[in-house]
Amino acid sequence: MTSFYYTDAMMTLDDKTAQERIQALREKLNTHNYLYYVLDTPEITDTAYDALYQEILALEREHPELVTPDSPTQRVGDEPLKEFSQVTHINRLYSLDNAFSIEDLQNWEERIKRLLPAERYSELSYVAELKLDGLAITLIYEDGHFVKGATRGNGVVGEDITQNLKTIRSIPLRIPVKNTKTPVPQKFEARAEAVMPINSFLHLNEERQQRGEPEFANPRNACAGSLRQLDPKVPAHRNLDALFYAGILIENGHQPPIPTHWEMLNYIESLGFKLNPARKQCKTLDEVAEFIEKWGKQRTKLGFATDGAVVKVDSFALQEILGYTAKSPRWAIAYKYPAEVKETIVKEVELSVGRTGVITPIAIMEPVQLAGTTVRRASLHNFDEVRKKDIRVGDTVRVQKAAEIIPEVLEVVFEKRPESSINIEEPQNCPVCEATTTRFHGEVAIRCSNPETCGAQRRTRLEYWVSKQGMDIDHVGPALIDQLVREKLVDGPVDFYKLMVDDFLKLERMAEKSALNAYQSIQESKKRPLHAVVNALGIPHVGKETAILLTHHFHSMEKLADASIEELMEIEGIGPKVAESIVGFFGDIENQNMIADLKALGITMHSKAATEDMLPKDTSHPFYGKIFVLTGTLPTLTRDEAEEGIRKVGGKISSSISKKTDYLLLGENPGSKYDKAAKLNIPILEESEFKALL
Ligand SMILES: [Zn+2]
Structure with missing residues (x-):
């Protein structure tokens, strides 16, 4: 029976079968989601995933009473909040003491040993984990369902960011994710570091730079900024991730106690949480030191910003004996990798002209070895920044890599400023095409005023x-x-x-x-999908996220091109600056010609959801505006062909029979839709009649 519903998903399902199908889809989607976002081993294509997703979306629309909080459709969709509410943590989130050298770690071990009875030294071992540089979050699961997520805040009270956390695909909405036999505690707290992967961070900043918006200093700020948005659509588009590092059984149920931190990590991994791959059980502090050294070299390859390693006493029993100070646990410590700062000389400043005409000053420096690479260039971001730091050509500057990634000029060593140092002036003309430069009101960016021919x-x-x-x-x-x-x-x-x-x-x-x-x-x-085309056009102030917003709203290039400033501003997330830029772009005759050409060459001009908006205008056709339901196998047409035919003449397809249905298109082996249609006296068409009318 199951396969029947797979091939014929559009049939009306009675409530019981709908429920079964929704449940099957939910499990399937959650599993594929897990394979993709947690294990990074997808088993199906994005298209296949989308098809399943669309199916559950359609079914849930018909049966809103069957929507559960752990449905994959519930990740985004909450309304923007007015403000975040406060959450008092069930278990306090302590901060950790810092160690800046192996010696500091040895001193820490000595302190521990003084607090432990000598006969228990043999139980002392550690777990070392690379420390991600993100935002600490805590999540509560009740009976396996994700019910609340919060920021760390001051450790006692944090902010409720549940709906934003739901948009992070690697966070399970229900545990265990796969139908494993892992028992789930009644109430469970999972702790993680929310992070923005380095690549996503670089893309986001590139977009912000193009739009003349201030860039984020590092992935941590970008992640925190995203999670503190009241509208969950923002974090949903920022590709955030969460890596878990602790679990606390609040109400244990039948769960046997877990004796060590290491076993707890394995346990939460088996529940379906994503863990930091850089972790190791260490018998001795020497092994911890080895771990720290090894990852000191390799951590840049992890794809996430890291700033150190956390070392914990493995045994929970020993942790209990050691206890807490007012501020931090005595059984854990954070080792910080030293930030590498070097001095070098600014030789010249290059002006780079970006896609939308933004002119960015780039410092060209004496080559210097920094965090594993040779650094010659560092973006100075904009001329406000240059003025603030008072950077001049000829200056000796201190440079570092922000979050080990992007070279940045920290500050000028003023004692070493030569008399011949040269001021860096805002350019009055584009360095490439000589056109005058402009600066939009309220923006830090300076732009070439001649974007068409530059x-x-x-x-x-x-x-x-x-x-x-x-x-x-x-x-x-x-x-x-x-x-x-x-x-x-x-x-x-x-x-x-x-x-x-x-x-x-x-x-x-x-x-x-x-x-x-x-x-x-x-x-x-x-x-490529419409949002990619819209983004590729390079409309000033329109990056990937805005392109997606616009596509969701308009579904077609034509509608977008026709939109007025007022219409655009009705879309949440589109301000007057962006709206003006879009209208300006599409008002330009050259751009209009380009889009007409692209269309003629077969480039995507509609989004999938727009098919119904692409209707012909012949209102006299007997099927125009009529609602069709299809059931069974048609003798010659495939379902797609039949649906296409209906849409072409202005008809609509529905998946279930209701009083609004105009026709049932009947094939062989019909499902329950047939009985329902007959009961409601809905006209029934067979394929031959259908074809004739069409
Ligand atoms: Zn120019």
């Missing part, structure tokens, strides 16, 4: 078009774009789609295989 911008715009955030055209990189522009084969994005394999072969050093790859990946990019 050569550098044209180039970065092409690069942006093919980039991952844009149309994701795999085999076309900056070097190839250079060649194509030089040979006058490409001027704007439209030209990519006019290239034939032969055009690539004309280029120097172009092998047949590379030509074919480039051609194919350009052609494939035509199918």
Whole structure:
């Protein structure tokens, strides 16, 4: 029976079967979610996942009474809050004492030993875990359901950020995630570090820079800033993650006690929580020191910002004997890796012109070795920042890598300032096209006023078009774009789609295989979703997140292009600046032509959800505006073909029979919809009649 419902998901399900199907879908989706976000081993494609998701969404819409809090549809969708409410933690969240050297750790061990009876020294061992640099969060599960999540706050009282945490895909809404035999306590507290992966952080900052918004200093700030948004749609689009490091059984139920921290980690992992992979059970402090040294070198490869290692006494019994000081547990300590700061000299300042015309000052420095790489350049972000830090060419500056990632100029060593130091002036003209520069009101960014013809911008715009955030055209990189522009084969994005394999072969050093790859990946990019196309256009102030918002709202490029400033501003998250920029972009005749060309070349102009809005205008067709329900197998048409046909003439498809249904399209082996339709006297069409009318 189960497979029947898979192939025929659109049938009306009576309440009992709907409930079973919803439950099956929920488990499936939660499992795939877990495989993807926690284990990083997806078993199905995104498209297949989307199909399951759409199915449960449709079923839940029909049966709102069957929606449960752990449904995957419930991750985003809560209304924005007015303010966060306060939560008093069940168990206090202590902060940890810091150690800055191995010697500090040895002193800590001595203190511990003084507090323990000598006969228990043999039980003393440790767990070392790399410490992620994020936001401490605590989550409460009752009977396996995620019921409340909060920030650490002052350790006693935090803020309720449950709805934002639900948007983090690796956080299970229900445990155990898979149908394992792991017993679940009645009430359980799980603690984690919420983090923004480094790549997401870099993308977010790039977007903010393009929009002239202040960048986040590090992934921790970006993560905290995202989780402290009252509207859960913001964190939902920020690709946050949560790595768990502790569990507390509040009401144990039938759960046998867990004797050590290490076993607790394994236990919470078996429940489906995501754990920090950098952890080790250490018999001695020497092993801890080895762990710290090893990860000191490798931690930059983890994909998350880290700032140290946490060392804990493994045995819970010993932890209890050791207890707490007023501020922190005596059985744990945080080792901090030293931040590497070096001095170097600013040789010159380069102005880089971005995709939307933003001009960014970049310090070019004497090469210096920092956190494993040679650093020559550091963004100075904007001219306000330059003035604030009073950086001049010729200055000796102290540099470090913010969160071990991005080189930044900390400060000027004023004692070493030479008399010949040169002020860094705000440019009056674009360094590339000489057009005057402008500064929008309230913005820190300075922009080229001539975004249409500025050569550098044209180039970065092409690069942006093919980039991952844009149309994701795999085999076309900056070097190839250079060649194509030089040979006058490409001027704007439209030209990519006019290239034939032969055009690539004309280029120097172009092998047949590379030509074919480039051609194919350009052609494939035509199918990218609408939000990718909107983003790839490079409308000033519109980045990925805004593109998604716009696509959700308009579902089609045409509607977006027609929108007025007022309409745009009705969308939550779109302010006057963005709205003006969008209207300005689509009002430009060159852009209008470009979009018409892209459309003619077959690039996506509608989002999936828009199919119903793409209806023809022939209102005289007998099916126009009529609501159809389909059941059973049709003799010649596939279900897709039949639905397509209905939509083409302006009809609508519904998945269940109600009084509003106009026609039931009946195939062989119909389901319960047939009986229901007959009961309600709804006209029934067989395929032949349907085809004739169509
Ligand atoms: Zn310019």
